Amino acid sequence: KNQVEQSPQSLIILEGKNCTLQCNYTVSPFSNLRWYKQDTGRGPVSLTIMTFSENTKSNGRYTATLDADTKQSSLHITASQLSDSASYICVVLLGTDKLIFGTGTRLQVFP
Amino acid sequence: NAGVTQTPKFRILKIGQSMTLQCTQDMNHNYMYWYRQDPGMGLKLIYYSVGAGITDKGEVPNGYNVSRSTTEDFPLRLELAAPSQTSVYFCASSPSYGGNTIYFGEGSWLTVV
Secondary structure, eight states: OOOEEEEOSEEEEETTOOEEEEEEEOOSSEEEEEEEEEOTTSOOEEEEEEETTOOEEEETTEEEEEETTTTEEEEEEOSOOGGGOEEEEEEEEETTTEEEEOOOEEEEEEO | OOOEEEEOSEEEEOTTOOEEEEEEESSOOSEEEEEEEOTTSOOEEEEEEEETTEEEEOSOOTTEEEOOSSSSBOOEEEOSOOGGGOEEEEEEEESSSTTSOOEEOOOEEEEEO
């Protein structure tokens, strides 16, 4: 079954700390993996898109990694800010035309 | 920069009523989508369109209808609303599928009572 699982379900950190969010997928054939940030009450916004051949991709303080062999991805947030409080959604493109969405990790950053 | 615009933001419907969620994009994207997001669940595709005049069903199309008369607009029609349609609805667009980023609207919160 094609699935995308994220962990942890929720996470609380202090401002300035780093954190890592995990995404495991059982999607085949795999085309690419995306990370989205969704602020409360808003639509998802793309952070990164990674293809099979890309191991790491950065977008400011956000760094995504991909291990296609183990079918795992992580999103690392460096020096967290209050504005990083959001849900982070991992999405995998199955073949050419179907996106499989994870349920997200809810991150709360406190001062 | 308008991007993808959805209306209304919030709506309460009674069981059996009908309504249309409006969606328009100003990026000249060929692909448009409607998703629903239920609490604790990943987004599910309702319908999508690859261009004006062309629409197709996604994973959860029952109870919904769409049309695509122009590149810009992709309204979602709910017929005979049911409590199971209580959800957050997102319209989205992209230049094409596959490797392109998908741009989402701000969402429409719908409650059916």
